[in-house]
Amino acid sequence: MLIRLLRDQLRPYHRALAAVVLLQFVGTMASLYLPSLNADIIDLGVARGDTDYILRTGGWMLLVSLAQIVCSIGAVHLGARTAMGFGRDVRAAVFTHVNRFSAREVARFGAPSLITRNTNDVQQVQMLVLMSCTMLVAAPIMSVGGVVMALREDVGLSWLMLVSVPVLAVALGLVTRRMVPGFRLMQTRIDAVNRVLREQITGIRVVRAFVREPYETRRFATVNADLTATALQTGRLMALVFPVVMLVLNVSSVAVLWFGAQRVDAGAIQVGALTAFLQYLMQILMAVMMATFMLMMVPRAAVGAERIVEVLDTDSSVLPPAAPVTEVPTRGELELRGVRFQYPGAAEPVLRDVSFRVTAGTTTAIVGSTGAGKTTLLSLIPRLVDVTAGAVLVDGVDVRELAPDELWRRIGLVPQRPYLFTGTVASNLRYGNPDATDAELWAALEIAQARDFVAAMPEGLAAPIAQGGTNVSGGQRQRLAIARALVRRPEIYLFDDSFSALDLGTDARLRAALRPVTADAAVVIVAQRVSTIVDADQIIVLENGGVVGVGRHGQLLKSCPTYAEIVASQQTAEVPA
Structure with a gap:
């Protein structure tokens, strides 16, 4: 999953990556050349007392060092830009893909996990890209250059590399x-912390x-x-890395000096x-250590990549049509x-087996007991x-x-x-129409019945x-x-129990004000309060997911026991004890 994610998302940055490799190659070769120049200064300059040779070779070392510095800075700069661009692209891809999810997929992953995947998990893979470039x-x-240059200096000591490099690699590999x-x-524990914290803040x-x-x-x-314990356990293993590296480095140094x-x-x-x-031996061991550090990052990045790809590979159960209809006569x-x-x-x-029809200029109400399927039915209309x-x-x-935009419009x-x-109030209202004027907002x-408290x-x-x-009340x-x-x-207006937090007076005034505005539109209201839908042109009564009554208020009181029971229960609740 990690390789696939990197391959897909880093494709636009192939030129920058090629430049990073070139700069790192030049900078590393310059770094490998410096010990050889230093050896020449000692053997051919200091040992012979040749000051001119020392100065000439020293000047050349300065130029090589400058080239190394410039290449290193350039590689880090390009690598950082590439890693940040990669992170931006992956976050955008996850965000865009999640926006296509239906309610089913969002519920499957859960909001805390989706947040973690688009932040912490992406950050882990992004850090891997950055460290890979640097x-x-x-x-x-x-490693390869160091071996070649070390053999060039003395073949007789090469057996020390055959011992120290594998020892370091195996030791670090076991820890990793x-x-x-x-x-x-740890990623699962972070999900759990986010979930609990989100629930506590929301509730x-x-x-x-x-x-x-x-x-x-x-x-x-x-x-x-739980997260702390997992982090400490992992941290203890990470703490072993530096002592192991220093032990091998120091023992190798002593062995080189001894033999x-x-x-x-x-x-x-x-x-x-x-x-x-x-x-050169120190440079080789440091390269092995750097590679091992990268291997330490790979597992966590691999876990993050696996979770990211899981989201990107999950198709929405609500798929756009292959040949969407974009032109439909507006009838409501x-x-x-x-x-x-x-x-x-x-x-x-x-x-x-739910069937009914709503025409323009009419109001259809949907009532039923809790769990009857009212909200689910309403979710089917906009294809949630x-x-x-x-x-x-x-x-x-x-x-x-229908084309999704055409449907939602x-x-x-x-x-x-x-x-x-x-x-702001205005920015929230303009979710309905970004081009709405202030006058249209005030009219809405x-x-x-919100003008007074907004004013x-x-x-x-x-x-x-x-x-x-x-920062506003439930009714507001x-x-x-x-x-x-x-x-x-x-x-088409869909009101899903949208008047429950209003008092009876505000409810009545709002519904009266709605009538002329919705005169040419189809209105569907899901309501618990019978007084809200008593004047509806059609009332659908749901029970256990099925339609048990269709008609007006007066008709259903006589023909639908379920509706009559709902009305009676509310009238009883309104009578003081």
Whole structure:
């Protein structure tokens, strides 16, 4: 998965990567050339007292060092730009792909996991790309070049490389191998921390209302302790790396000096060549260490890549049509024909054989007990999920054949949980129509019975709205969500229990103000309160996912026991004890 993700997402950066390899090659070769020059200064300059040779060779060393510095800076610069661009592209790809998910896929992954995958997981792979450009590319060049240059200085000491390099590689490999499960588990632990923290922040009012702060504190402490324990276990293994590297480096240095001194004494090698050999051996071991550090990053990046690719490989259950219909006469008609919906793996369908028709200028209400399938039915119309049997038609065309933009342009949805975005009142209302004027926004607020409280805000339309609309009341959120749909002026309005937080007086005024605006549109209202839908042209009664009654209020009171029971229960609740 990691190789595939890197191959697909780094393809646009092949020129930058080629430049990085070239710069690293030149810079590494310059670095390998320096010990040889230093050996010449010792053997041919210092030993003979040739000051001119020392100065000439020293000047040449400065030029080589300058070339190494320039190449290293250039490689790091290009590598950093490539890594940052890679991270940007992957985050954009995940974000765009998740936006195509239906409610089913979002529920499958969960919001905390999707957030972690698009932030922490992408960061792990991005860091691997950065370190590869700055370290991994240079490591093999340094290793091969170091071996060649070391053999050029003295073949007799080469057996030390055959011992120290494998020892270092095997030791670090054993440590790295044990770290892989820890990295994989760590990403899962991060998901858990994000999930709990998100739930606590979102539900802070409920937590405080039920005095559950101690319980939530213990709950967070549990997942936090799990993450800490996993991180410590992995960190302990990482802490072994540096002592192992230093042990091998120091023992190798002592071995080179011990056996090299004997060869110097025997006249088989000069002091400068011995110094150069020692430096080359250190460079080779450092290259092995850098490569091993990269191998330590690979497991965690591989886990992150696996989770990212899992999202990118997940196709939405709501697929755009192959040949979308883009031109449909605007009539404002909605029809459900034998609709059935069942979640994967569920024993029973949520909806079964639901059929009804809504024409322009009429209002259809959907009522039923909790769990009857009302919200699910409404979700089928804008294709938040797709039917498993039957068809949903908008203006005579199956929604699965309509171009998504064309379908959504015709629908104004007010969800059961009205969500407002961080911004202002105006920016939230313009989600319905980005080109709406201030006058149109005020008109929509007037109809939605929200003009008074918005006008009372010091900033008016520019009043700030917190994430989720938490700085306004539930009733104000509902009215702003209704105004947002009104700004769009669609041909089909979908109100999913959108009046539940309103008092009876505001509810009545809002519905009265809606009538002239929706006179040419089809209106579908899901409601729990009978008073909200008593004047509807058609009432659909759902029970256990099936239609058990269709008609007007008066007709259903006589012909539908389920509806009569709902009405009676609400009338009983309104009578004081």
